[in-house]
Amino acid sequence: MKFKIDTDTWFIFCLIFFGILSIFIFLYVYIPYSTRKRNTKRRNNRISRKLENFERVEKKYIQHKIIDLESKNEQLKVTLKEDITKIINSKQDADFEAFFSNFEKLYPDFKTSIYQIAPNLTSNELKLSAFLRLNLSSKEISNLLNITPESVNKARYRLRKKLYLSANEDLSTFILKI
Template identity: 45%
Template sequence: MEFRVDPDTWFVFSILFISGLGLFIVGFIAIPYILRKKQIERLQFKFDRKSDRFEKVEKKISHRRENQLEKNNQKLKSDLKISLRDIVKNNQLEPESLTFFSDFEKIYPDFTSSLQKKIPKITSNEIKLCALLRMNLSAKAVSEVLNITPESVNKARYRLRKKIGLKPRDDLYLFLLNISNSAN
């Protein structure tokens, strides 16, 4: 028995075999590629969701931190005013005034350095005067804290305005307020 294959059948069979083999190779390459692509999309989605959660948590933590710092700042400001009232009432200058100025530095940490940058030849007494003026105290209250007369306070203010270079219409308090705001 001789086995003979018709050339047309052989051609159809070859085409079917090559097509099947081609589909198998394409499937062997395409299916893992599609599965990897879907897996990468899922991982990217999970990463984006986690990063969004992380950002929300970071914002919440920073907001709480800011609130806590604001509360501490308000407490320090009220403590500063109380210590200033105690200094004025008791007329005990040295220990309490040192506490006042250290509290002032806690509330406005860069005030002195900013003031020294703006006015390079400023003295320590003028810095104390500026701190008290920054608190918007009257000449009488400043004189009680520094243990000098109100006229001396006015003269010191005049000299300070002259050293700063402020014009008569310019406000010294606003100048000091801008320094403390630019420092914070």
């Protein structure tokens, strides 16, 4: 038996063969591409969830740390207020030492930063600047140091000169910024 295929049938078979071959080639390329794309999307989602969890945990940690530091700060402020009242009531130098140890816990870099600005400060000027850092008035400082308010104003003037402040700058705001 002889099969004779005319050119039209041959052309149709070739078209079907190449069509099926192109479908297989397309699937051979498309399936791994879509799998890689899906896996990449999953990985990116997993990474973004991990980053969100990390940021959430970090925010909680920072909030807990801030709350802890604020409570310690409040305790130190209460301790400073108690020390100030002890100083007012007893007028002893030992109370000043306790006050300044608590002051340095509350403002740890204050002493070093003020000595960087003016390295030749005396202990009385350092006390004055600490009281100004606590935003006390001249009258309150005079009661604490057992001197007159005029003496406090003169000491403020001398401190202003040692800190090289101009006439426009306020000493209290400058010390609060330190």
